[in-house]
Amino acid sequence: MKVSNKILAIKNYNHYLDIDTNAAKYRIILLNNEIVRIRCTFDEEFTEEASYSLVLTAWEDKMDHLLKEERKRIEAVCTRYEDLDTHIRLTTKKLLVKICKEPFAIEITDKEGNILHSDLKEKSYVKDTLGRLYHYSCMDDEDYFYGFGEKTGYLNKKKRRMRMHNVDTIGYDSEYTDPLYKHIPFYIKFNNRNGIASGIFYHNSYDSIFDMGCERSGYWNKYSYFCADGGELDVFFIYGPEIKDVVRNYTDLTGKTALPPKYSLGYMGSTMYYTELDKDSDQAILHFLDKCQEEGIPCDGFFLSSGYTTGEDGKRYVFNWNHARFKDPANFVKEMEKKGASLAPNIKPGMLTSHPLYKEFDEAGAYIKDENEENSQIDRYWGGPASFVDFSNPKGRDLWKKHLKKSLVSFGITSIWNDNNEYEISHSEAVCNFEGLKKEVSALRPIMPNLMALMAKETVAEVYPNTRPYITNRAGFAGIQRYAQTWAGDNNTSWKSLKFNIPVILGMGLSGVANQGCDIGGFFGPAPEPELFVRWVQNGIFQPRFSIHSCNTDNTVTEPWMYPSYTKYIRAAIKLRYSFVPYLYSLLFEASTQGSPVMRPLIYEFQQDQKVLEESFDFMFGSFILVANVLEKGSKTRTVYLPAGVTWFDWHTKQAYEGGQTIELEVTLNSIPVFFRNGAIIPMSEDLTNIHNDPIDKLKLLIEPSQDSSFVLYEDDGITNNYKNGEYLKTVITVKKNSGVKITFEKEGNYNKQVKEMDIDLICKDVAPVQVNLSDRKLPMFLDKKEWEVSEEGWHYDIEQKTAKIKYININGSYDIHISFDVKDLISI
Missing domain, CATH: 2.60.40.1760 (glycosyl hydrolase (family 31))
Incomplete structure (x- = not known):
């Protein structure tokens, strides 16, 4: 020693x-x-x-x-x-x-x-x-x-x-x-x-x-x-x-988290069940999208499980299409696009020795070699013996990209799902090329999935230079966030998984990987019972990756409408998810520039509060929203500790609570306990049902003005790389207590497709406003809510929720709003 x-x-x-x-x-x-x-x-x-x-x-x-x-x-x-x-x-x-x-x-x-x-x-x-x-x-x-x-x-x-x-x-x-x-x-x-x-x-x-x-x-x-x-x-x-x-x-x-295409924030459907049908899997998936629309459930894509690659012998062969299940893959991708959904096919880096392409990769020297560097290393894999593509070898990278283009990307696919890429090679002395330096696989195993994701990024860029790729990885090493969204693999269907997947995700966020999640509803096991499924969706809507995915062991398939009498709860939760899209997209922009996680443990925001040092299950969604999902079966109440030093507001009732205390809430199956803090600035969209096709013409801002605060609202076209050339709109929204409340909108960037109408819900805990000025212009006040609703601009005070509702036509360029709270002395008048 x-x-x-x-x-x-x-x-x-x-x-x-x-x-x-x-x-x-x-x-x-x-x-x-x-x-x-x-x-x-x-x-x-x-x-x-x-x-x-x-x-x-x-x-x-x-x-x-x-x-x-x-x-x-x-x-x-x-x-x-x-x-x-x-x-x-x-x-x-x-x-x-x-x-x-x-x-x-x-x-x-x-x-x-x-x-x-x-x-x-x-x-x-x-x-x-x-x-x-x-x-x-x-x-x-x-x-x-x-x-x-x-x-x-x-x-x-x-x-x-x-x-x-x-x-x-x-x-x-x-x-x-x-x-x-x-x-x-x-x-x-x-x-x-x-x-x-x-x-x-x-x-x-x-x-x-x-x-x-x-x-x-x-x-x-x-x-x-x-x-x-x-x-x-x-x-x-x-x-x-x-x-x-x-x-x-x-x-x-x-590295910072890659800025993803905006559609990836939507609900991504998935199940192994459809791609294992004897035939017409394509029609089953298209029907799934139609069913989503019929049920009023927004959906923006589908993760295509590996059954689409099944050969005549029943084994899965990456880059192969099963034409009994998918008659015309290129046309299928177009049909998906028409329905406002992207397709993310599953690909795997291990190639079975019976693979039709095995010889081509083998003769090119594209696989990881045995310890003598004489033959391709063969190891255990799903389906039988296989060799693994060596992504540290330019030959492996080039050949992989060639077939990725030919079989998938050339069809218009720009979303890639990298799966089963843990590189579980049992012979630790097998040799990787390592850019010509040669290195044993035991030194590079976790690097391979990162390079696999980089190859997906490069392939999409070579075919569609101005399209932002959407890459999802199961395995990875430090830096994987630069290329891919990740998820916590094949979780078990259980209440324990629902609960403990939360700290798994929070730990990843603290480790630089802001864009991640888990399979909602559980991947492996029997179908989730109705209550578990509802609670899991209610939690999943706050995860950057939101996908209901399953390989149920009881011959069932997990779908949003699988329990018709509970579908209303699933629908409501997913619609809430879509209302958060402007906020979530801005958080992912923050992750791409600052490294900040989206789901944050309470200790991240409240480091000086000793009571949150070990909190594992309640979390912050960005810096303003606290989520305390119901995680126990049969719950009638939920206790929540509200961190000290700030005031908290119930999302639904706007009731205020001082921080530093534990409260108990009554909950029903429809309950999603959520709180926002004073100083909150939360941009939201209303009635968004498809991110691909629906423009956000109206933006709602929830603002709590009792503490000076700011938030960066980020907007771009959501799909191209034009934002790298200045085609974005970054609006710094600042709230200050200044003879009332002053809200400033400072804009930067050349993206000009901004929202048309702005709606502000301003929390007024103690007193209602007396006047609202938009850039020195007085906005009309409406006592009657219905008159306010049909007006183009103006404000109305909702006394039940103690909220001033302000709306106006959006303004190009920077501007400010001033809200005055001077109390009128009606008696002396």
Whole structure:
């Protein structure tokens, strides 16, 4: 076993510092004022920089050409250091990095001296006799740990031991199964003692383990550790001090969430059942869309399960169409488009040895090779023995794109569903091309699904350069958010899955993946009972990916109308989803620029409220809306803790509650407990039934003005890449208490298809307005609600909901609205 205990030499190269110890070499890079890179190798030299994951660098990298459109090169902070006898010290504008000489260890503090990270001295960086690498960190009793990508169980992962490894976990237990489909070795630490958040990203794609305080030894201070099966200990420390700062900095490093096409925010139908019919699956799907319209249920697309690829032998062959089930695929895609729905076909990277295209890929050298690099590696897969496309090989990428174009994209398909891409290759020494560098698959397994998603993005761009792709991935590594929406795989149909899928999604959001969700209604198991199905849809409408998808084990199919007497609840929930489209699209724009999650744990917004440190099931939808779904069977009441420091309003009644208290609500099957906070600015659409075809001509704004606030409303055409050339409209809506209330609309961008009518619901908790001015023009006031409804502009006060309802024709350019609340003295008049 090798342990770094003593510094032998230090050499400063100005933008990085090299340190030799008795056991390992270290390279310290101050990437910027918030991010410190600690690179450690126990080999003679550092390996060549070659990362598929990083998009922010300060060094040359083997993948610069491949990622040239994504990667940003900066100049690192100068590594001039102070020698303070027992240790040396590096400094950024926000951090102090203390490197102890003997015993060797690294400690990072803020400028006030708060310890943010501390290596476990005498055991900080270790390589064991089996070649495994360990990094031990000191742990405080007041530390809480969040993130880790796609992990089951409660939000706080303290006292958990978790494995990082992509695996196909069909029917998993959402409280206990580990690992799942994603491998994201990143976490956020929040110390409740000093109120500061920081993060650690291990830039290592080998299988690994996080132990967050499960292991205990009386010889050492309390510690956590990371253990990887190989590679280097490449550690990125990421400063907060708020959790949202850590997420922003981490997504600067690994990439922001891709801005999806707007239609992907709609309801996406799906089921394996239709594509397993003996024939006419295409007609079944078209009928499904007609049935949605008949039932008044909005729908904007369909995920096409892999049964469409079934060959004559009953096995699934990617890029193959079963013409008994789909007579004319190109025409089928056109028929879908006519009905306002996109088609997202399922594709898989494992190709069975009986696949008609197997030989072409094999002879081209497009598969991952065996350990001797002589033959394509063959391994276990759904349907039989298969080889896996090597996306780290230009030959594999080119051939994959060729057939993706020919069989799918050329038909007008721009939505791609990448499935079964965990690369569960049991022979860990099988060889990947790795851009000619050659590397064992155990080092690159979780990278493959990221590259598979990149190939889908490139293929769509090559055929339709100005069309925004919609890519969905089941597996992935850090950075998958740059290319794809993800979902939490083949969940089990149970009340437990409904409940514990929420912290799974929240953890992904904290790990940089803002656009994700789970299969609504449960994928694997019997059909969901009516109450469970209703509650799951009521939760699913807040997930960025909203798809009811199933492979029921009782010969049934999960459809929105499967229980006719309950369809009204399903319809109401999905319509509520569609009313949130302007808000949700703006949140995804925020994710694409700031890295912010859409579904956010309460701790993300209310870091100083100790009562939300371990809240796993209630969550924020953006920064303004708190969702407390009913998650227990047969519930008649629901208790909700409302975070302190703000006032909360019931979504339905507008009743106000002061934060910092727990309330109890009566609930029925129709109940979706939702609250908005003071300062809320929530743009909504009314009567939207299809995102593809229905323009949003009228925008509704729900505003609570008792606290100064702002929100960025983002609009573009929702489908093209024109927004990259300025064809967007970004409206900064600012609310300030200023001799009443002033609402300012500051507009930026060249997108000119803005909404025609603006409706504002202004919460007026204490007193009604006396006058409303639109850009210094007085709007008429209506006492009679019906007169207001038929008017083109004006305002009316709803005393029951204590809301001023203001409407007007939208104005090009920036403008403001002023609402006066001066109380009239009617007696003295």
